[in-house]
Amino acid sequence: MPSRATSTGGVDTQELSRGLRDTLDLRIRPVALAFVSAKPEGIDAFEGEVPSSCAFWRRAEEKVFFAPAAAHMNCAIGAMTMGFSMSEEQQNHLMALVGQMGEIGYVDPAEAANIPSVPGEKEGIVYGPLEEFPIEPDVVLAWVSGRGAMLLDEATGASRWTPELAGLATFGRPSCAAVAVAVRASAPAFSVGCSGMRIFTGIDPDLNLAILPRDILTDLPERLAATQRANEQMAEYYTEQKERFASAAS
Numbered sequence: 001m002p003s004r005a006t007s008t009g010g011v012d013t014q015e016l017s018r019g020l021r022d023t024l025d026l027r028i029r030p031v032a033l034a035f036v037s038a039k040p041e042g043i044d045a046f047e048g049e050v051p052s053s054c055a056f057w058r059r060a061e062e063k064v065f066f067a068p069a070a071a072h073m074n075c076a077i078g079a080m081t082m083g084f085s086m087s088e089e090q091q092n093h094l095m096a097l098v099g100q101m102g103e104i105g106y107v108d109p110a111e112a113a114n115i116p117s118v119p120g121e122k123e124g125i126v127y128g129p130l131e132e133f134p135i136e137p138d139v140v141l142a143w144v145s146g147r148g149a150m151l152l153d154e155a156t157g158a159s160r161w162t163p164e165l166a167g168l169a170t171f172g173r174p175s176c177a178a179v180a181v182a183v184r185a186s187a188p189a190f191s192v193g194c195s196g197m198r199i200f201t202g203i204d205p206d207l208n209l210a211i212l213p214r215d216i217l218t219d220l221p222e223r224l225a226a227t228q229r230a231n232e233q234m235a236e237y238y239t240e241q242k243e244r245f246a247s248a249a250s
Contacts, residue, residue: 010218011136011137011214011217011218013032013130013131013132013133013137014131015221016030016130016140016217016220016221017029017030017129017130017131018131018221019220019221019224019225020130020140020142020220020221020224023151023221023224023225023227023228024142024144024145024147024148024151024152024224025145025147025148026142026143026144026148027143027204027207028061028143028203028207029061029129029130029131030129030130030140030141030142031057031060031061031127031128031129031130031140031141032060032126032127032128032129032130032133032137032138032139032140032141033060033125033126033127033137033138033139033140033141033179034125034126034133034135034136034137034138035082035083035118035120035122035125035138035183036066036122036123036124036125036126036135037121037122037123038123038124039066039068039123039124040066040126040134040135042134043064043065043066043126043134044063044064044065044066045065045066045067045068046059046065046066046067046068046071049071049074050071050074050200051074051075051200052074052075052078052176052196052197052200053072053075053078053079053081053082053176054075054078054175054176054196054197054200054201055200055201056071056072056125056127057127057141057201058201058202058203059127060127060128060129061129062129063128063129063132064126064127064128064129064132064133064134065126065127065128066124066125066126066127067124067125067126067127068123068124069084069085069122069123069124071124072084072125073086073090075196076090076093076094076097077094077097077098077115077174077176077196078174078176079094080094080115080117081115081116081117081118081174081176081177081179081180082117082118082122082125082176082179082180083117083118083119083120083122083180084122095112098112106173107173115174115177116177116180116181116184117180118179118180118183118184119183119184136214137214137217138183138213138214139179139182139183139211139212139213139214140211140212140217141179141209141210141211141212142209142210142212143203143204143207143208143209143210144207144208144209144210145206145207146206148210149190149208149210151224151227151228151231152188152190152210152212152224153190154227154230154231155220155223155224155226155227156187156188156212156216156220156223158187158188169181169185169187169188169189169190170189170190170191170192171189171190171191171192172191172192172193172194173193173194173195173196174194174196174197175191175193175194175196175197175209176197178190178191178209178211179211181211182211182212182213183213185213186213186214186215186216187213187216188210188211188212188213188216189210189211190208190209190210190211191208191209191211192208193208193209197209
């Protein structure tokens, strides 16, 4: 499998991975997902079981693999947000789970109808490290700090002052639903996570998830680099400002 993949959409995954890791100071390799109608040739199929769809995100840091729809069914909510067809039994399990969440006050039962899913027919998902991803990624996932989220927010234009004041969309439970939001809107999304995601992924408590859809990936390294330079210049100004007032107070 090639270590570098340049997609038909012009995304150099190696350059993008390097840009994300350098400018955002990522502690964990960014990963890519592609929703596919069949297992691509040359990509190994996942064997075994995982407790949730989000558990695949951490496994994707290690290698490229294909996970069929059936491998996602241990988490009914994750299977739904990823947009997989579900049997009647699986749908009943999903509704029972949502009902339990409502009983303990975790969600309002009315929310269930509004949880998004990735559109389109698909038989599985290809996962893998962004820098090694061999096909066109649909989304890239990056675990970011507060500063990393700030830089992404600025680089993607989500923090611009506009009449709509849209901003970078931030979501909580279920964390996997933010993937569907990013795909459907072709816009970046940010998830502060959910209890299940944090247990199943074992992610550090100070990290949150940035979801970057395919349509914004091509020139993202350049925009991140420009944003980083601008912030470095502003940091110099703010540091001088802080020192000036500290000096005046002494």
